[in-house]
Amino acid sequence: MPHSLAAPTTHELDIRKSRFIAHAIPVDDREAAMVEIRRLRDTHPAATHVCWALLAGGQSGMSDDGExxxxxxxxxxxxxxxxDLEGVLGAVIRYYGGIKLGAGGLVRAYTDAIAGALLDAQLVERIVQVRLEVEVGYADEARVRRWIEQQGYVLEAGVHGMNVRLSIRLPATALDSARIALRDLTQGRAILLEQA
Known part of the structure; x- marks a missing residue:
């Protein structure tokens, strides 16, 4: 089971006059990671490089930023x-100190910097969340809302039209049982729509 971080961590290394500042930051997706990278660039405008890697499902990526x-x-x-991390951005800010480290030295420096940031990191089990859209009649709305609350799921939105459309955030592992429960709860009247 992949893990994420309970909170951001940081670690600093000085190697042959170059300063490496590593950050391990929990993020939900690539968009959130890009916001963090922009924040780090703004915080360290004089840095030579802001290199990063992201593990976030299908949105993973990395950048050598000129290295x-x-x-x-x-x-x-x-x-x-x-x-075995998921939903984590690893970023290392480098201030060049004037002495070239060579390819092997750079690999070691970036590896050691991010490993140092993860050394004291508190890991949390990452539970993948999904969204389930369900359409119910007004007669079933209160019963379904009560069920969402009892299950500890998050009601993200409710739209009232001809019927009531509810957007529920729940663990991916509970999706199948939620579908069955919603059908049972509404005697088959619930219309289950796309999920993300």
């Missing part, structure tokens, strides 16, 4: 994978 290809983003990504 030689494969010396920064990939090592960060491998460390995240090694820790």
């Amino acid at each position: 030689p290809s494969g010396t920064a983003g990939r090592p960060i990504l491998e460390v995240l994978r090694h820790h």
